Amino acid sequence: xxxxxxxxWNEWRLIRRSAxxxxxxxxxxxxxxxxxxxxxxxxxxxxxxxxRFQAQADAEFDGQPARHxxxxxxxxxxxxxxxxxxxxxxPGVDAFTGSAIFLxxxxxxxxxxxxxxxxxxxxxxxxxxxxxxxxxxxxxxxxFIGFGTIARERESGTLRFLKAQGIxxxxxxxxxxxxxxxIAALLxxxxxxxxxxxxxxxxxxxxxxxxxxxxxTAYLAFWVAAVVAASAIARDARSALMAxxxxxxxxxxxxPRIAPDIALAATPLQTRLETDIAIHEDLRxxxxxxxxxxxxxxxxxxxxxxxxxVTSVEDLPxxxxxxxxxxxxxxxxxxxxxxxxxxxxxxxxxxxLATGFGLLSPAIALRSASMALAGTDLDGHxxxxxxxxxxxxxIVQGLNRLQAEAVTYADDGSRNKDPEAARRVRxxxxxxxxxxxxxxxxxxxxxxxxxxxxxxALLLFWLIAxxxxxxxxxxxxxxxx
Amino acid sequence: MSLLRxxxxxxxxxxxxxxxxxxxxxxSAASVAVxxxxxxRQHDVIARIQPKQAQDEGTVAAWAGKEGDAGNAAxxxxxxxxxxxxxxxxxxxxxxxxxxxxxxxxALALEGQIHENETYNAELALPGRFDWAFVLTYLxxxxxxxxxxxxxxSEREAGRAVLLAVMARSQRSLWLRRIALRAGLLxxxxxxxxxxxxxxxxxxxxxxxxxxAIAAAYLLLWTLVCLAVSRWRQSxxxxxxxxxxxxxxxxxxxxxxxxxxxxxxxPVQQGxxxxxxxxxxxxxxxxxxxxxxxxxxxxxxxxxxDKAAFAGGFHWKWYxxxxxxxxxxxxxxxxxxxxxxxxRDAWTRRTGWILPSVGLQVAIHRLAQTDLAAQIAYQxxxxxxxxxxxxxxxxxxxxxxxxxxxxFAKAPRWRG
Numbered sequence: 001x002x003x004x005x006x007x008x009w010n011e012w013r014l015i016r017r018s019a020x021x022x023x024x025x026x027x028x029x030x031x032x033x034x035x036x037x038x039x040x041x042x043x044x045x046x047x048x049x050x051x052r053f054q055a056q057a058d059a060e061f062d063g064q065p066a067r068h069x070x071x072x073x074x075x076x077x078x079x080x081x082x083x084x085x086x087x088x089x090x091p092g093v094d095a096f097t098g099s100a101i102f103l104x105x106x107x108x109x110x111x112x113x114x115x116x117x118x119x120x121x122x123x124x125x126x127x128x129x130x131x132x133x134x135x136x137x138x139x140x141x142x143x144f145i146g147f148g149t150i151a152r153e154r155e156s157g158t159l160r161f162l163k164a165q166g167i168x169x170x171x172x173x174x175x176x177x178x179x180x181x182x183i184a185a186l187l188x189x190x191x192x193x194x195x196x197x198x199x200x201x202x203x204x205x206x207x208x209x210x211x212x213x214x215x216x217t218a219y220l221a222f223w224v225a226a227v228v229a230a231s232a233i234a235r236d237a238r239s240a241l242m243a244x245x246x247x248x249x250x251x252x253x254x255x256p257r258i259a260p261d262i263a264l265a266a267t268p269l270q271t272r273l274e275t276d277i278a279i280h281e282d283l284r285x286x287x288x289x290x291x292x293x294x295x296x297x298x299x300x301x302x303x304x305x306x307x308x309x310v311t312s313v314e315d316l317p318x319x320x321x322x323x324x325x326x327x328x329x330x331x332x333x334x335x336x337x338x339x340x341x342x343x344x345x346x347x348x349x350x351x352x353l354a355t356g357f358g359l360l361s362p363a364i365a366l367r368s369a370s371m372a373l374a375g376t377d378l379d380g381h382x383x384x385x386x387x388x389x390x391x392x393x394x395i396v397q398g399l400n401r402l403q404a405e406a407v408t409y410a411d412d413g414s415r416n417k418d419p420e421a422a423r424r425v426r427x428x429x430x431x432x433x434x435x436x437x438x439x440x441x442x443x444x445x446x447x448x449x450x451x452x453x454x455x456x457a458l459l460l461f462w463l464i465a466x467x468x469x470x471x472x473x474x475x476x477x478x479x480x481x
Numbered sequence: 482m483s484l485l486r487x488x489x490x491x492x493x494x495x496x497x498x499x500x501x502x503x504x505x506x507x508x509s510a511a512s513v514a515v516x517x518x519x520x521x522r523q524h525d526v527i528a529r530i531q532p533k534q535a536q537d538e539g540t541v542a543a544w545a546g547k548e549g550d551a552g553n554a555a556x557x558x559x560x561x562x563x564x565x566x567x568x569x570x571x572x573x574x575x576x577x578x579x580x581x582x583x584x585x586x587x588a589l590a591l592e593g594q595i596h597e598n599e600t601y602n603a604e605l606a607l608p609g610r611f612d613w614a615f616v617l618t619y620l621x622x623x624x625x626x627x628x629x630x631x632x633x634x635s636e637r638e639a640g641r642a643v644l645l646a647v648m649a650r651s652q653r654s655l656w657l658r659r660i661a662l663r664a665g666l667l668x669x670x671x672x673x674x675x676x677x678x679x680x681x682x683x684x685x686x687x688x689x690x691x692x693x694a695i696a697a698a699y700l701l702l703w704t705l706v707c708l709a710v711s712r713w714r715q716s717x718x719x720x721x722x723x724x725x726x727x728x729x730x731x732x733x734x735x736x737x738x739x740x741x742x743x744x745x746x747x748p749v750q751q752g753x754x755x756x757x758x759x760x761x762x763x764x765x766x767x768x769x770x771x772x773x774x775x776x777x778x779x780x781x782x783x784x785x786x787d788k789a790a791f792a793g794g795f796h797w798k799w800y801x802x803x804x805x806x807x808x809x810x811x812x813x814x815x816x817x818x819x820x821x822x823x824x825r826d827a828w829t830r831r832t833g834w835i836l837p838s839v840g841l842q843v844a845i846h847r848l849a850q851t852d853l854a855a856q857i858a859y860q861x862x863x864x865x866x867x868x869x870x871x872x873x874x875x876x877x878x879x880x881x882x883x884x885x886x887x888x889f890a891k892a893p894r895w896r897g
Contacts, residue, residue: 078760098598102756102760118822120825120829249623273583381603
């Protein structure tokens with residue numbers, strides 16, 4: 001044990017003396033701090049802005065004057081996706097997915113105004129967030145600091161000296177790994193502090209933060225193992241550096257970009273325009289309310305009349321136009337649901353395939369787990385879209401019901417000719433207050449962990465692979481000595 | 482010539498030379514293939530929507546043409562627009578994966594339609610696309626560093642530096658030959674797939690030459706960085722570490738900091754503000770006195786002042802008037818939003834003068850017409866098209882001319 005500690009201690013001393021290592025460490029810690037502060041500020045600001053817009057939209061909805069309920073169906077509502085606290089650590093896809101949706105009758109609009117479309121192409125260089133710093137830059141700093149840890153000893157001949165002192169190869173590697181691991185812990189520190197802040201000050205879930213910390217620890221632990229093993233196996237320090245830089249470029253820069261292309265080619269998506277046309281076509285096929293002889297709506301009329309035991313729509317105790325609107329909305333919403341489910345299942349398949357490339361790249365595995373735990377993955381956005389659609393359907397049908405119950409059929413029919421009827425169809429604005437406000441329900445932790453499970457499993461795989469590589473390196477060193 | 486052949490032989494004998502060159506060739510070829518496939522897909526989508534769109538218009542024409550109500554025709558007919566990728570787009574896919582390149586609009590208020598998003602998988606868009614511009618910006622310098630970091634130091638470390646200095650007729654031309662050979666071969670490996678891709682996609686020769694020149698300049702710049710670092714006379718190892726840190730700073734860290742600075746210096750939130758405001762303006766139209774609405778509309782369109790009168794509670798004239806006024810009400814917000822986006826873009830271009838990686842991306846995306854400016858230009862064309870649609874429908878609506886099935890074919894068509 002003391003030999004191990006001595007080796008680690010000695011390595012730290014060397015690192016402390018090296019100007020390059022000090023500069024690299026300082027740079028990364030500074031970047032981590034900048035990333036943490038700006039990311040938290042940006043999260044708070046965006047979330048506050050969205051909350052403000054949401055409050056404004058709610059107030060505007062409630063403040064509408066007396067109107068025909070169908071006017072309110074078209075006036076619609078805006079909902080905004082709040083940002084989870086952990087988005088300050090890993091904003092995930094937030095910049096890509098719009099945060100505002102306009103909800104109205106008969107139409108399903110997209111979520112708009114994502115940051116990426118509002119930014120220059122700089123946004124595609126990668127955003128400087130605590131997650132990005134650890135995922136991309138962290139391993140590189142470990143490579144710079146650690147590539148020579150054993151190779152240099154071999155080049156200068158001190159390795160044989162250690163052997164003469166009776167230090168086992170395993171102890172040597174463990175000591176070196178402990179030293180580089182200490183550096184990794186230092187790199188993690190700003191991220192852990194920012195996670196701690198998010199838990200204490202911004203009510204981020206503690207277990208989510210702990211799991212995130214565990215994932216990033218496992219990721220950096222893999223890189224520590226890789227760096228030490230490469231330094232032990234490579235012919236010289238330069239080969240170790242080249243091999244590690246190559247591994248980093250391949251797994252952290254190249255693979256994450258190639259994987260999406262393969263996933264996109266495997267499962268293509270329809271454009272919004274095509275989905276839109278397809279839904280219109282399906283609607284006409286199911287029931288065309290413009291067509292007086294349409295079979296679906298004729299049957300609907302007959303069934304309605306039979307239910308109320310009357311022979312004409314004028315005799316109904318409710319406004320038939322309202323009922324018609326409800327039936328129409330029911331059909332469209334069902335189609336929206338089907339098409340959205342299809343798109344989302346395709347995206348899920350794409351995502352699963354892309355995450356599968358985590359077998360070739362620990363960075364992909366970590367990114368997937370990290371976004372899922374932070375609640376900023378595509379699932380989180382899909383959840384918002386689903387809840388927005390449920391809300392849309394509820395308010396539209398509520399308003400259609402008002403049309404059926406609070407507006408008479410006679411008034412509704414003559415509202416454009418008779419000013420008195422036009423006045424009567426404008427119902428009391430207190431009804432708008434009765435519409436509940438939208439509240440987004442974030443995924444419970446269990447669901448997020450489930451979404452993060454593939455990424456976490458892959459990280460575990462990489463961690464084990466790292467340990468095995470270290471053991472292999474120890475055997476090689478033992479033979480060479 | 483024989484000297485050069487000799488150098489080539491020496492160079493290729495190095496352990497790292499051939500793998501690096503081959504890797505460059507493979508990466509460049511793969512990125513060109515991916516880019517071409519993506520652009521072909523985008524062309525396919527644009528071609529694919531035409532019959533669907535025609536059929537959709539046909540069904541609207543069938544029932545709305547029977548009634549002959551121009552208001553219905555304008556309300557229910559969606560008009561397709563699309564943004565055909567430029568021949569160069571395969572080089573830099575840019576924002577085309579996150580912004581729609583096909584969009585339908587109606588003659589209703591435009592601001593509620595033009596900001597619609599495309600459905601795309603955000604998780605896949607997040608890491609950025611694997612295109613040739615990416616290979617050039619990020620990977621080519623790394624491979625160049627691998628080839629050049631030990632140019633002088635390896636000779637020094639092998640103890641041949643002095644010998645070389647004595648034997649060479651001209652030291653200067655010796656090193657120039659070596660540098661030109663290494664950087665030149667790498668550039669060749671990078672450019673050959675690009676030239677093939679440019680030929681396949683029908684890129685004009687002058688544009689392709691410009692991109693080639695930009696790529697050469699970028700690699701030249703990195704060559705100079707490598708030479709500058711080697712002047713410190715460090716070991717090969719220290720050179721490699723210094724150059725890799727320079728690469729990290731120039732391609733990842735500094736652009737990230739620049740994005741942070743630009744986006745926080747120029748906040749852009751008018752997008753949401755303008756859609757919220759536009760909705761208020763449009764829907765307030767239902768409650769405002771109709772005469773006031775028509776008056777305001779006629780200030781914009783005096784040509785309809787003799788035909789603006791109507792009777793009854795609802796008329797399409799009034800409906801389309803307040804739709805238009807809803808757009809007009811947010812004119813200043815639209816301008817502010819656009820100014821914000823353009824300011825962000827302008828500052829990015831300025832950053833490009835300092836940061837070669839950013840400058841390169843800016844230049845190539847501009848040539849490929851896949852940047853923010855191209856996205857704004859597409860929106861401008863949609864605005865012009867929308868104005869043409871309104872001009873097309875207004876005579877029917879205001880003169881109360883029946884809109885028959887044959888009239889649908891007369892509507893303005895998008896020219897891609």
